[in-house]
Amino acid sequence: MLRKMILTIFLGGISLLFYMPQSEAAESRIDGKNRFEVAVNVSKNGWSRSNTVIVTNYLAYADALSASPLAYKKDAPILLTQNNHITPITKNEINRLNAKEAVIIGGTGSISNHAENELKSMGLSVTRIDGKDRFVVAQNIAMQLSNKGKAVIAYGLNFPDALAIAPFAARNEYPILLSSNDSLPSATKNALKDKNITSTYIIGGEASVSNSVKNQLPSPIRIGGANRFEVAENVIRQLNLTTQTAFLSSGLDFADALTGSVLAAKKNAPLLLTIPARLPNETKSIIQDKTIRTFTILGGPASVNNNSTALLGKTIVLDPGHGDHDAGASANGLKEKDIVLDVGLRTRSKMINAGAKIIMTRSDDTFLALTARSTIANNSGADSFISIHSNAAESPAAHGSEVYYDTTFSGPESKRLAEEIQKELVKRLGTSDRGEKEANFHVIDKTRIPSILVELGFITNPSDASKLGSPTYRQKSADAIYYGTVNFYTK
Ligand SMILES: [Zn+2]
Structure with a gap:
């Protein structure tokens, strides 16, 4: 579930002056x-x-x-x-x-x-x-x-x-x-x-x-x-x-x-x-x-x-959404904050095994504001940023996986990372393909490195929810994020 920041103080013009592109690993x-x-x-x-x-x-x-x-x-x-x-x-x-x-x-x-x-x-x-x-x-x-x-x-x-x-x-x-x-x-x-x-x-x-x-x-x-x-x-x-x-x-x-x-x-x-x-x-x-x-x-x-x-020399920020008093979406006996933390930690260990350095915005049940998350990303010296969420809708019929990107910074790379991860999600989770979508959500709009926001599936849909609740499918979710990222860096 996403929460747009209603008010954002636009400092992009200033921060651009200080922005040095990362040298590619x-x-x-x-x-x-x-x-x-x-x-x-x-x-x-x-x-x-x-x-x-x-x-x-x-x-x-x-x-x-x-x-x-x-x-x-x-x-x-x-x-x-x-x-x-x-x-x-x-x-x-x-x-x-x-x-x-x-x-x-x-x-x-x-x-x-x-x-x-x-x-x-x-x-x-x-x-x-x-x-x-x-x-x-x-x-x-x-x-x-x-x-x-x-x-x-x-x-x-x-x-x-x-x-x-x-x-x-x-x-x-x-x-x-x-x-x-x-x-x-x-x-x-x-x-x-x-x-x-x-x-x-x-x-x-x-x-x-x-x-x-x-x-x-x-x-x-x-x-x-x-x-x-x-x-x-x-x-x-x-x-x-x-x-x-x-x-x-x-x-x-x-x-x-x-x-x-x-x-x-x-x-x-x-x-x-x-x-x-x-x-x-x-x-x-x-x-x-x-x-x-x-x-x-x-x-x-x-x-x-x-x-x-596969990810040797890469630094990646993983951002499990929500945390603590902010449970994100809740339905079918599941809380979004728990699902995305579990998937984030599973993704971390896969990526570390492939040589990456991983920065977690949170690795336990704590809350961070959206600005804190983008600040971590922008100060990290990392190569990419991946925010992990699960979706919610009023209608239990809504289902499937989707990945968001923003074009304010690193637009083409963000789009390509979104495509690679979306492809793997649909393939590995067997969810329906809602595609890659552009949106100016804070964590991908304000983050200057290639950045995306993954919606694994709908917690409000019974079929998607049974997958989001399953350790097997959480591992498949982590695999999807991992292989999509590897494909992004190796293709
Ligand atoms: Zn969310």
């Missing part, structure tokens, strides 16, 4: 059928040509963990290959880049002499950075870097922590040296000495690098976390990294994060980790706190699912 995906192709597409995205390429085995993360700073220094993409021959699409990419030099990371167990000879026969000069174990490989990579006095120490027996810090380490040319949990390998000790390292960043909690190792390091600063996602989060928090834009990669495999880390470094963007199906809370929290708005997703949907990123 955006995501792009560097996709590929497999990790070789993702690496090639990262390379195409970042380099039109390159004198050098770094080549590593597609399975052997241990060798490659420390490679990002060297790749960045040489402005070279990291490409992946099989052991016994250079993978064909990698070969094509080396040709496209017109590369003159290849640096192989790892021994012949990772990349065979035959594969090395293939690179040579392509006209490349080839060097190999090898070592009897991963600690020595990391040490030997460090020797190729300038002395900056600082180094990163990461757990060498798994990949996530080292990759979370890789763009930062790369950009600063800090070597990534490796440790086991409870003893500092002599290769790493030697590298610390030879590189004149006077301070260190330990990446990971004590389960990764113990305090007994920490005590052997020069001026250590620990960037810890309960899990890989929190470590990646804390890298950004503790180092206070620039975060207008971020790379997002699966934290369950190393390949995309490794090959993407050099491009992230070039773009001065941190790397966030996720799981395929949904964004971990740690990752969501840093995205929201730092208001990260543009994303480069590494890998295909099997690595980072579309549903988990």
Whole structure:
């Protein structure tokens, strides 16, 4: 049910002067059928040509963990290959880049002499950075870097922590040296000495690098976390990294994060980790706190699912109508204020799972004036505003769903958002289609971002009311608002 404000003081002309359009949140995906192709597409995205390429085995993360700073220094993409021959699409990419030099990371167990000879026969000069174990490989990579006095120490027996810090380490040319949990390998000790390292960043909690190792390091600063996602989060928090834009990669495999880390470094963007199906809370929290708005997703949907990123970087205001002493419409044993709050909260959790930041005008049974609601929307920095209501009429025969928009601000976008949500409502609720309608209701007239007002159905109609009273249909209502919003942002 709607209540128009009879008197509104028109300040639109003044507020327009102060209105800065929101920068659009955006995501792009560097996709590929497999990790070789993702690496090639990262390379195409970042380099039109390159004198050098770094080549590593597609399975052997241990060798490659420390490679990002060297790749960045040489402005070279990291490409992946099989052991016994250079993978064909990698070969094509080396040709496209017109590369003159290849640096192989790892021994012949990772990349065979035959594969090395293939690179040579392509006209490349080839060097190999090898070592009897991963600690020595990391040490030997460090020797190729300038002395900056600082180094990163990461757990060498798994990949996530080292990759979370890789763009930062790369950009600063800090070597990534490796440790086991409870003893500092002599290769790493030697590298610390030879590189004149006077301070260190330990990446990971004590389960990764113990305090007994920490005590052997020069001026250590620990960037810890309960899990890989929190470590990646804390890298950004503790180092206070620039975060207008971020790379997002699966934290369950190393390949995309490794090959993407050099491009992230070039773009001065941190790397966030996720799981395929949904964004971990740690990752969501840093995205929201730092208001990260543009994303480069590494890998295909099997690595980072579309549903988990559908509203990534978007901020949406959800406005369940009425509240407290204002019940809205009441009929058939239902109160509008309860229905719309329930649907609003269900919509919130769906949207949060898709990466959105949600601002609720109310999340419990409290009352807000209409001006308070539009003020929240206009001060929110949000991308869109959705007010949720259920309809009422004197005649119990009136039924169906409808969505309102206003053209005072963001008119075309508001209309399109209304269309997308209306389409989903009718489809999912099986209500009759009353269409999108223009009206100057306060919350959509005074709200400057794209804004709509949803009327789910008629509380006064027995058939609509039975749906509005049902948890199943309330969930379908939330789904409709969610999918309509996703369609609005992705179409
Ligand atoms: Zn209402």
